[in-house]
Amino acid sequence: MPGETEQAFFARIRGALAGRPRSTALPADTEVARVVRPDGDVVGLFIERAVQAGMQVHRVADQTAMVARIGELVEARKAVEILVPVEGIPSRDAVVAELQRRGVRLADPDDPDAAFRAEVGLTGVELAVAETASLSLISGGGRRRLASLAVPCHIAVVLVSQIVADLIDWAGRRPGDMPANEVLVSSHSKTADIEMVLVPGIHGPGTLHVVLVG
Amino acid sequence: MSTAGHGAGVPDFKRQAAAAVADRRLQEIFDRATRQKDDGRRAILPELGDPLAVRNLAAQIKDHTLENLDRYLEQFIDQIRRRGGQVHFAADGPQARSVIVEIARGAGARLIVKSKSMVSEEIELNHDLEAAGFEVVETDLGEYILQLAGEKPSHIVTPVAHKNRQDVGRLFADKLGIPYTTDPPELTMVARRVLREKFRTADLGIIGANFAVAETGTVCIVTNEGNGRYCSSRPRVLVCLMGLEKLVPRMADLPVFLKLLGKSATGQRITCYTSLITGPKRPGDFDGPEEFHLVLMDNRRSAVLGSDYMQTLRCIRCGACLNACPVYRKIGGHAYEATYPGPIGKVITPLLNSLEVYEHLPQASSLCGACLDACPVRIDIPTHLIRLREELVRRGRSPLAFRLGFKGWRLGMSSRWLYRWGAMKARWFMWLVSRNGWCRWMPSTGGVWTRHRDLPVMPARPFRARWAALQKELESEDGGDAR
Numbered sequence: 001m002p003g004e005t006e007q008a009f010f011a012r013i014r015g016a017l018a019g020r021p022r023s024t025a026l027p028a029d030t031e032v033a034r035v036v037r038p039d040g041d042v043v044g045l046f047i048e049r050a051v052q053a054g055m056q057v058h059r060v061a062d063q064t065a066m067v068a069r070i071g072e073l074v075e076a077r078k079a080v081e082i083l084v085p086v087e088g089i090p091s092r093d094a095v096v097a098e099l100q101r102r103g104v105r106l107a108d109p110d111d112p113d114a115a116f117r118a119e120v121g122l123t124g125v126e127l128a129v130a131e132t133a134s135l136s137l138i139s140g141g142g143r144r145r146l147a148s149l150a151v152p153c154h155i156a157v158v159l160v161s162q163i164v165a166d167l168i169d170w171a172g173r174r175p176g177d178m179p180a181n182e183v184l185v186s187s188h189s190k191t192a193d194i195e196m197v198l199v200p201g202i203h204g205p206g207t208l209h210v211v212l213v214g
Numbered sequence: 215m216s217t218a219g220h221g222a223g224v225p226d227f228k229r230q231a232a233a234a235v236a237d238r239r240l241q242e243i244f245d246r247a248t249r250q251k252d253d254g255r256r257a258i259l260p261e262l263g264d265p266l267a268v269r270n271l272a273a274q275i276k277d278h279t280l281e282n283l284d285r286y287l288e289q290f291i292d293q294i295r296r297r298g299g300q301v302h303f304a305a306d307g308p309q310a311r312s313v314i315v316e317i318a319r320g321a322g323a324r325l326i327v328k329s330k331s332m333v334s335e336e337i338e339l340n341h342d343l344e345a346a347g348f349e350v351v352e353t354d355l356g357e358y359i360l361q362l363a364g365e366k367p368s369h370i371v372t373p374v375a376h377k378n379r380q381d382v383g384r385l386f387a388d389k390l391g392i393p394y395t396t397d398p399p400e401l402t403m404v405a406r407r408v409l410r411e412k413f414r415t416a417d418l419g420i421i422g423a424n425f426a427v428a429e430t431g432t433v434c435i436v437t438n439e440g441n442g443r444y445c446s447s448r449p450r451v452l453v454c455l456m457g458l459e460k461l462v463p464r465m466a467d468l469p470v471f472l473k474l475l476g477k478s479a480t481g482q483r484i485t486c487y488t489s490l491i492t493g494p495k496r497p498g499d500f501d502g503p504e505e506f507h508l509v510l511m512d513n514r515r516s517a518v519l520g521s522d523y524m525q526t527l528r529c530i531r532c533g534a535c536l537n538a539c540p541v542y543r544k545i546g547g548h549a550y551e552a553t554y555p556g557p558i559g560k561v562i563t564p565l566l567n568s569l570e571v572y573e574h575l576p577q578a579s580s581l582c583g584a585c586l587d588a589c590p591v592r593i594d595i596p597t598h599l600i601r602l603r604e605e606l607v608r609r610g611r612s613p614l615a616f617r618l619g620f621k622g623w624r625l626g627m628s629s630r631w632l633y634r635w636g637a638m639k640a641r642w643f644m645w646l647v648s649r650n651g652w653c654r655w656m657p658s659t660g661g662v663w664t665r666h667r668d669l670p671v672m673p674a675r676p677f678r679a680r681w682a683a684l685q686k687e688l689e690s691e692d693g694g695d696a697r
Binding site: 002003004005006008009010012013014015016017018020021022023024025026027029030032033034035049053112113116131132133134139140141142143144145146149150166167168170171172174176177178179180181182183184185186187188189190191192193194195196197199201202203204 | 247271277303313379464490498500512516521
């Protein structure tokens with residue numbers, strides 16, 4: 001391989017730092033950057049900011065209502081094909097039955113190109129963050145990274161108990177052994193590269209529904 | 215090669231800046247684009263409660279990381295290797311380019327999709343990849359437009375800030391064979407269709423890094439469009455090209471920077487997509503890259519590391535200093551003829567390249583400090599510009615007249631009577647050579663100034679005289695009230 005050795009690379013860095021004081025302390029915590037306290041109306045703030053970020057939030061009382069609402073959203077979209085994860089979403093069997101009852105086809109779970117055809121991608125979330133209305137989605141367990149990306153419409157199921165207050169709380173719950181991929185989805189895909197005119201759905205979904213349960 | 219590019223020939227900042235100032239269309243575009251982002255930043259930063267405290271915290275975390283960079287880099291590399299990633303080292307641009315060409319060859323790649331990366335612009339990566347026979351596609355809309363036009367970015371965050379909708383409409387009609395339109399949503403959807411197929415069929419993805427977390431071996435990239443997610447999720451092989459200064463120690467430090475970056479760059483609470491990538495896909499993962507390569511690049515950063523300019527390595531490339539800068543707003547990005555334009559570019563371009571070649575950049579500032587006020591990691595850009603100017607004088611890169619002028623100035627400023635006498639003479643003299651209240655020409659030493667800047671005529675009555683009169687007036691008013 002071209003390039004240089006690790007030793008040569010590090011020699012320059014160590015040379016540059018040699019004899020310099022290493023005096024700046026790493027702050028013990030980052031609480032001064034906290035925006036949202038966990039004891040307030042965290043769910044209310046999440047909804048408010050999700051709406052500001054352009055998400056369509058549907059709050060439902062329980063998982064039965066959640067199943068019905070997902071069915072309605074998919075039907076309103078006139079979707080023929082939908083991506084449903086193998087795991088990682090509540091009441092999966094009921095959701096699948098509801099979609100089949102409405103005549104929607106479930107995408108082939110083994111076809112890597114299915115995400116490029118399906119109209120809707122359904123996902124759960126790992127966590128949600130009220131401060132920034134962020135949805136944390138992780139890889140693993142048969143979840144597709146593209147299910148929330150290559151489809152024109154993303155429906156995310158969020159349980160009220162999954163919402164944390166601040167990005168600081170999100171970071172605090174990251175495992176030492178990170179998944180290969182995690183994404184914070186904080187709005188739908190957009191660009192403003194041409195004359196600062198905001199256009200949704202440049203690469204990823206232009207529509208993002210959050211079905212909030214509880 | 216485009217005339218707007220910086221790859222060709224010796225930079226001629228004065229000529230480029232003069233041309234930009236004369237270009238009314240460019241002025242309008244940049245004025246609108248920079249003000250919109252600057253206003254957005256000012257509007258949202260107060261959400262942080264005490265933004266200054268958060269900015270100081272970010273600066274402190276970065277300083278600590280840089281002072282202990284060897285340790286944190288070792289930890290980061292170790293974590294990446296433990297997760298099956300491969301780490302490559304590059305001393306400079308040419309090495310980084312050949313490392314990536316070799317990775318692409320080894321992977322048997324044909325089509326390469328790239329997410330927006332300033333460090334890849336810095337080393338002009340695409341040229342070598344294309345010369346080696348690979349198809350390389352920029353996937354950020356702005357970068358894609360630039361690639362079609364054969365131009366360079368004019369802004370760190372919004373690279374195509376210098377083009378309007380007519381420019382893009384003509385370009386797409388010409389290069390993609392679509393009917394001419396000036397509708398931004400329509401143009402955007404054209405790009406979506408083209409790039410979607412590239413994402414689907416690419417075999418190698420290239421990303422930069424906004425941040426990297428030492429304790430977990432995680433690379434963090436942010437995009438609004440989602441192209442960074444595609445590049446890091448779909449192709450079989452993923453290459454991350456990263457400057458050595460991007461680290462933060464802990465996952466707990468990342469929120470501080472995520473909170474600041476989106477707000478400072480575009481006035482967003484947070485960027486739409488924040489991707490955290492930790493090595494290649496794991497067993498049981500449905501998709502994701504099978505190979506993960508990290509290319510760590512120095513490219514003179516280690517020379518900045520131990521120097522008086524170390525602070526500049528805190529930079530998170532948000533572009534806030536560009537949007538706030540009265541000079542950048544007037545001349546736009548291309549006049550600098552450098553990958554990194556604007557205030558931060560005036561400091562790091564001479565440091566990462568050559569002070570002699572870019573000697574005009576440190577001078578192109580009024581030292582107003584708007585950049586320091588805007589910087590989310592509090593880089594003291596004005597002080598660093600002065601430091602570079604001192605270095606230029608030390609290296610004898612200033613004209614004799616300039617040095618003589620300052621000698622005279624020092625003499626005049628050290629005595630009250632000499633100062634008064636000098637000011638009186640200067641007032642007469644300026645009145646003689648001025649027209650309509652402005653001196654646009656001066657002979658000899660004064661010409662060093664007026665060649666590039668107009669000078670307003672000194673007022674007929676000096677400040678001290680007006681001040682004394684004002685004080686007398688105020689005293690008599692106070693006296694009147696007392697009575």
